[in-house]
Amino acid sequence: MIRVHELTKRFFADGREIVAVDRLSFEIQPGEVYGLLGPNGAGKTTSIRMIVGLLRPDSGHAEVAGCRTVEAPDDVKAKIGMVSASDGLYPWLTVREMLMFFADLYGVPLRAAEAKLGQLSELLQFNHLLGRRCLRLSTGQKQRVTLARALMHDPPVMLLDEPTRGLDVIGTHVVFDYIGHLREQGKSVIVSTHRLDEAERLCDRFGLLHQGRLLHEGTLTELQQMTGCRSLIDMFTLLLRSDATITPSPVC
Secondary structure (H helix, E strand, C coil): CEEEEEEEEEEEECCEEEEEEEEEEEEECCCCEEEEECCCCCCHHHHHHHHHCCCCCCEEEEEECCEECCCCHHHHHHCEEEEECCCCCCCCCEHHHHHHHHHHHCCCCHHHHHHHHHHHHHHCCCHHHCCCEHHHCCHHHHHHHHHHHCCCCCCCEEEEECCCCCCCHHHHHHHHHHHHHHHHCCCEEEEECCCHHHHHHHCCEEEEEECCEEEEEECHHHHHHHHCCCCHHHHHHHHHHHCCCCCCCCCC
């Protein structure tokens, strides 16, 4: 599971202090998909970097599967699988070589890695691509390999940053099936995306970030009751007009 407690991060620019993340707290249970959502500059990327252990918080802490990121950053990284739209693949490696290489980096035994490769290539339907160099993959095919790469070491926690960016309808459907698989496997999942219509279909609960603060948290039904809005798009339209907390409005 993931526990985030009072995470805070400040930066200094042009002689002034900027609070990028302001006392952020939330929990994600095993088998739960959590949408960490907010407009540009809300603090999503900074929060994820602190959870992963790439950025040290000024105060507070994040805990991943029982390990605090500040105290055991290497252990935390071993427990996380990350998928980002900006991820790259080594172009001259074949798909098989690429995935087996990453399994080896995580210390996965050879037989276990081969078994995992077989499972994932069947799940994500890229068996026919295993011998192809990554250079020759389409955008959707590359994303399938990236999704598989994040699961080669079978981590308990998954972070997905804009996982459907640039994908067509078929590629997006593959990502949806993949997230359903993560839920069935009992993974704790964070999804960060600007595609709010997709987030409504993917996530069990949501955290709405604005100016580094978690303004509201809950299921879609709970957020609808809190805000008076029907959809996440309506909530964020109101959020960007308000500069403070979300309040019920007849426009929703």
